[in-house]
Amino acid sequence: xxxxxxxxxxxxxxxxxxxxxxxxxxxxxxxxxxxxxxxxxxxxxxxxxxxxxxxxxxxxxxxxxxxxxxxxxxxxxxxxxxxxxxxxxxxxxxxxxxxxxxxxxxxxxxxxxxxxxxxxxxxxxxxxxxxxxxxxxxxxxxxxxxxxxxxxxxxxxxxxxxxxxxxxxxxxxxxxxxxxxxxxxxxxxxxxxxxxxxxxxxxxxxxxxxxxxxxxxxxxxxxxxxxxxxxxxxxxxxxxxxxxxxxxxxxxxxxxxxxxxxxxxxxxxxxxxxxxxxxxxxxxxxxxxxxxxxxxxxxxxxxxxxxxx
Amino acid sequence: xxxxxxxxxxxxxxxxxxxxxxxxxxxxxxxxxxxxxxxxxxxxxxxxxxxxxxxxxxxxxxxxxxxxxxxxxxxxxxxxxxxxxxxxxxxxxxxxxxxxxxxxxxxxxxxxxxxxxxxxxxxxxxxxxxxxxxxxxxxxxxxxxxxxxxxxxxxxxxxxxxxxxxxxxxxxxxxxxxxxxxxxxxxxxxxxxxxxxxxxxxxxxxxxxxxxxxxxxxxxxxxxxxxxxxxxxxxxx
Ligand SMILES: Nc1ncnc2c1ncn2[C@@H]1O[C@H](COP(=O)(O)OP(=O)(O)OP(=O)(O)O)[C@@H](O)[C@H]1O
Ligand SMILES: [Mg+2]
Numbered sequence: 001x002x003x004x005x006x007x008x009x010x011x012x013x014x015x016x017x018x019x020x021x022x023x024x025x026x027x028x029x030x031x032x033x034x035x036x037x038x039x040x041x042x043x044x045x046x047x048x049x050x051x052x053x054x055x056x057x058x059x060x061x062x063x064x065x066x067x068x069x070x071x072x073x074x075x076x077x078x079x080x081x082x083x084x085x086x087x088x089x090x091x092x093x094x095x096x097x098x099x100x101x102x103x104x105x106x107x108x109x110x111x112x113x114x115x116x117x118x119x120x121x122x123x124x125x126x127x128x129x130x131x132x133x134x135x136x137x138x139x140x141x142x143x144x145x146x147x148x149x150x151x152x153x154x155x156x157x158x159x160x161x162x163x164x165x166x167x168x169x170x171x172x173x174x175x176x177x178x179x180x181x182x183x184x185x186x187x188x189x190x191x192x193x194x195x196x197x198x199x200x201x202x203x204x205x206x207x208x209x210x211x212x213x214x215x216x217x218x219x220x221x222x223x224x225x226x227x228x229x230x231x232x233x234x235x236x237x238x239x240x241x242x243x244x245x246x247x248x249x250x251x252x253x254x255x256x257x258x259x260x261x262x263x264x265x266x267x268x269x270x271x272x273x274x275x276x277x278x279x280x281x282x283x284x285x286x287x288x289x290x291x292x293x294x295x296x297x298x299x300x301x302x303x304x305x306x307x308x309x
Numbered sequence: 310x311x312x313x314x315x316x317x318x319x320x321x322x323x324x325x326x327x328x329x330x331x332x333x334x335x336x337x338x339x340x341x342x343x344x345x346x347x348x349x350x351x352x353x354x355x356x357x358x359x360x361x362x363x364x365x366x367x368x369x370x371x372x373x374x375x376x377x378x379x380x381x382x383x384x385x386x387x388x389x390x391x392x393x394x395x396x397x398x399x400x401x402x403x404x405x406x407x408x409x410x411x412x413x414x415x416x417x418x419x420x421x422x423x424x425x426x427x428x429x430x431x432x433x434x435x436x437x438x439x440x441x442x443x444x445x446x447x448x449x450x451x452x453x454x455x456x457x458x459x460x461x462x463x464x465x466x467x468x469x470x471x472x473x474x475x476x477x478x479x480x481x482x483x484x485x486x487x488x489x490x491x492x493x494x495x496x497x498x499x500x501x502x503x504x505x506x507x508x509x510x511x512x513x514x515x516x517x518x519x520x521x522x523x524x525x526x527x528x529x530x531x532x533x534x535x536x537x538x539x540x541x542x543x544x545x546x
Contacts, residue, residue, distance in 0.1 A: 178414070185400055185411050191362055192398040194382035195391075197415035197462065303402070 002148030007272050013156045015264020016163035020218035021241035022256035024211025030187045030251035031207045038111040040238015046219030047229040049080035051132045066135045077216040085212030120231045129230040132223035155225040167257040249302025313338040319368035321358050328354040330521040343500040343508040346518035352501040353395050360392040361385040391464035397455040401444025412461030428457035448475040468499045509533045
């Protein structure tokens with residue numbers, strides 16, 4: 001029982017991370033039908049940005065006070081990620097807005113490779129993994145359950161909480177605010193949105209920025225939770241997050257979050273409980289994805305078809 | 310009277326095909342002007358070009374004396390031209406209320422709520438079901454919402470592309486009464502209609518577009534009496 005709960009907890013932590021990244025994929029896809037493969041790299045870059053902020057931009061006297069260090073890292077990571085996401089939209093994707101679908105997709109792969117190499121070659125010692133400081137409460141939370149105890153890192157709890165609260169705020173924002181309405185209108189029918197006075201470029205760039213912001217939140221939490229990062233992490237988590245978005249129904253905020261948690265839990269529990277061990281954990285994730293897509297091609301919460309009334 | 314909208318020698322092409330050729334017409338402030346013509350004549354293309362969704366190949370579009378043919382669609386709306394497109398084009402997954410809010414997207418004044426209530430008064434069915442998704446409404450109800458939404462920006466010029474499409478005679482009458490009322494409140498109207506009889510009866514001026522060109526024009530009642538118009542568009546010999 002205790003072991004199972006312990007594993008479930010690590011599954012949820014992984015899921016929370018994937019969910020935060022998946023939101024960026026799903027929002028961008030929703031508005032311009034582009035799978036922005038470079039989004040995983042925005043996540044990766046933000047972790048490096050958080051580490052760099054800690055190392056070079058905050059005075060030593062703050063380093064051991066996480067209440068100051070963590071917000072500073074967050075600000076650094078968010079700034080870098082948002083600027084990166086906005087530049088990417090402006091210079092890589094906007095010129096291809098009316099090109100055939102394949103062109104921006106290939107560009108996304110190119111941007112992804114480019115970002116990875118830029119960090120690997122230019123960030124000091126980034127050719128192998130670098131350290132990220134803990135910068136949060138050290139003491140774990142120990143919960144007694146029937147048959148033993150479950151040990152939760154404080155960062156685990158933080159990750160799950162931030163992911164859920166963040167997704168709820170985002171959902172409210174998109175469904176209630178004026179900008180959220182503009183985003184949904186542009187996603188449903190770009191021409192008619194323009195006829196309402198919605199500036200498409202501003203709406204799209206805002207969507208990229210929002211995705212970058214969430215990726216940076218995920219990045220900082222990843223950094224302080226695992227305390228290490230290398231340049232491959234963007235690709236790895238990018239694939240999981242993309243899969244989560246597809247599983248949940250690409251374009252759907254709720255779908256991305258639930259898809260993220262499902263993947264985190266299935267990968268972790270599958271690796272522990274199913275034959276083959278952790279070597280097969282990714283296999284279970286993709287078997288699940290295939291099964292869902294066979295029976296529900298639009299994903300769990302996706303719209304069956306673009307309704308254009 | 311001063312011209313609010315002037316279209317001069319407008320040519321619009323889809324690739325190599327010219328859908329609108331050398332079309333010119335004028336809409337004076339406060340008037341109802343209709344464009345009539347058979348299917349494929351280029352009426353929708355003309356409206357989409359005025360509202361900035363398409364770029365002209367040549368020609369000029371002046372609104373309140375200023376050239377607008379190189380402006381983006383969202384800027385043209387802000388200048389005061391609203392376009393209720395052919396086929397309604399509602400945001401089907403959004404509620405009635407959200408569609409109306411989007412109609413008022415560029416407005417920052419406090420009158421939005423009152424205007425929304427005015428739309429609900431005009432079309433009570435929309436008010437009763439304001440929280441329902443627009444995609445679930447009947448064709449006629451959707452048409453009411455499309456018109457209501459276009460009114461929400463309080464345009465100086467309202468362009469309506471076939472507002473009576475798919476409506477019962479009673480509803481069509483209601484829409485046409487609404488158009489006249491909007492005019493009496495100072496909105497200038499550019500109307501595209503298949504229902505030439507009703508449109509011309511309502512219009513201060515009409516233009517007949519044929520194969521992408523303006524072939525005839527005159528005050529609504531004169532066009533209604535014109536033999537060529539009656540033969541071609543009103544099904545008389
Ligand atoms: N997106 C497009 N691509 C290519 N040709 C088009 C396109 N839209 C319209 N056309 C062509 O342009 C011409 C004018 O079309 P338009 O829709 O403006 O006509 P219309 O007068 O509005 O007709 P209707 O009364 O049937 O609505 C037609 O020959 C049509 O086939
Ligand atoms: Mg038409």
